[in-house]
Amino acid sequence: MAENLTTIVSSATQTVEINRDCPTVIIGERINPTGRKAVLAALKEGNFDMVRKDAVDQVAAGAAILDVNAGVPGADEPALLEQVMRTVMEVTDVPLCIDTADPAALAAALSIYEGKALVNSVNGEERSLDTVLPLVKEHGAAVIGLCMDDDGIPETPEKRLAVAAKIIERAGKVGIPPEDVIVDPLALTMGADSNAGRIALETIELVVKEFGVNVTMGASNISFGMPDRKYINSAFIAMAIYAGMTCPITNPLVTEIITAVLAADLAMGRDDYGMRWIEAYRKRQKAA
Ligand code: THG
Numbered sequence: 291m292a293e294n295l296t297t298i299v300s301s302a303t304q305t306v307e308i309n310r311d312c313p314t315v316i317i318g319e320r321i322n323p324t325g326r327k328a329v330l331a332a333l334k335e336g337n338f339d340m341v342r343k344d345a346v347d348q349v350a351a352g353a354a355i356l357d358v359n360a361g362v363p364g365a366d367e368p369a370l371l372e373q374v375m376r377t378v379m380e381v382t383d384v385p386l387c388i389d390t391a392d393p394a395a396l397a398a399a400l401s402i403y404e405g406k407a408l409v410n411s412v413n414g415e416e417r418s419l420d421t422v423l424p425l426v427k428e429h430g431a432a433v434i435g436l437c438m439d440d441d442g443i444p445e446t447p448e449k450r451l452a453v454a455a456k457i458i459e460r461a462g463k464v465g466i467p468p469e470d471v472i473v474d475p476l477a478l479t480m481g482a483d484s485n486a487g488r489i490a491l492e493t494i495e496l497v498v499k500e501f502g503v504n505v506t507m508g509a510s511n512i513s514f515g516m517p518d519r520k521y522i523n524s525a526f527i528a529m530a531i532y533a534g535m536t537c538p539i540t541n542p543l544v545t546e547i548i549t550a551v552l553a554a555d556l557a558m559g560r561d562d563y564g565m566r567w568i569e570a571y572r573k574r575q576k577a578a
Contacts, residue, residue, distance in 0.1 A: 292502030295469035297432050297537075299355060299385040302404040306354050306385055308472070308504045308537050313555045313566060315537040316548070317387050317408075317506065318353030320344040321378065324361045333362050333370065338377045345378045351542035352551075352570070356382065357410060358399075359389035368398035375399055387434075387539070393421045400429040407431045410539075411474065412461075414439030414453040419460045426461075432470040433461065434506055437493060443476055447492035450475055454497050472504045472537065473497045480522075481515035487526055491533045498534035505535045524550035531558065545574070 297308040308315045321344050323330035332340045345356055358378055360371035371390060378386065388399045389410040400407060411434040412422040426433045435457035437443065437450035444450050454473045461471050475493035478486040490512070494505050509527045513519035524546040527538055531554040542548045552570050555561045 295502045297504045299408045300405040301385040303383050313560050314551050315354045316542050317355045317357050317539040318348030319539045322359040341377050342381050345382045349382045353542045355385050355387050357387040357389045367392045367395040371395045371399050409433040411436050414456050423464045427464045434472045434474050436474045437476050450493040451496040472506050474506050477507050477511040479514040494533040506537045509538045509540050520546040528554040
């Protein structure tokens with residue numbers, strides 16, 4: 291069993307610690323035109339009101355980090371990502387998770403960021419390792435490593451573990467320590483493969499046992515195409531926390547999800563005297 295590693299990410303004014311002894315760190319997913327049509331439409335019109343609202347609301351609901359994605363087809367992604375990040379940083383103080391597949395956008399984003407960012411993401415493809423890891427090292431950031439490589443997304447937990455091992459090793463070669471690599475086992479859609487959830491959960495267990503690194507996941511991918519997704523997502527997120535996931539990328543505005551995370555932390559002994567649970571309960575009472 292590997293030692294539990296701690297990942298630190300920060301903004302100019304806040305530091306977030308990610309570790310299996312700490313409460314689960316929620317990375318708010320909502321600032322993402324790829325996943326959300328309304329955000330896409332607003333950004334296409336140069337309207338950042340929704341970005342501001344999603345930033346403020348997610349932090350109020352319990353996000354400790356905000357994922358920021360500006361993937362608008364046809365747009366100048368480096369410029370747009372910078373603009374979206376500046377907008378978010380004007381209205382919140384939390385650290386950011388820079389979500390882009392464009393190396394130029396990543397470089398631009400890192401160069402304006404104050405603090406230790408979380409880069410989303412690198413994967414096991416040679417091209418990705420060669421372009422992303424040096425940028426992560428240069429800026430002293432942390433990075434999410436996706437369990438996929440030039441052959442695609444492996445079908446078995448063992449093969450996904452092997453991709454995680456490769457990413458951690460290659461990160462080490464450029465001077466990025468394992469605590470700065472957060473592994474994403476990749477949650478695929480259960481609608482396409484009924485084993486998708488189990489494979490992700492088993493991958494988490496293997497990765498934690500072998501490397502002790504922190505683990506993230508776009509946990510809501512699992513329920514695409516299913517009705518009543520929030521119930522699936524909340525059950526799955528609690529199971530993934532038990533398996534060792536420490537920082538899910540999810541939507542904290544969904545009551546079922548945030549309560550599942552808080553309940554899982556309570557059950558895992560990460561909420562002394564249930565203070566966080568009670569505080570969240572009071573907040574819901576007040577809002578009702
Ligand atoms: N791993 C990592 N990063 C990721 C993902 C992952 N980043 C993107 C994605 N997956 C996680 N982010 C989102 C963002 C928004 C939504 C889902 C995942 C979302 N989807 C609406 C839905 O599911 O109903 C779309 C509806 C709409 O169009 O508004 O909100 O796996 N490392």
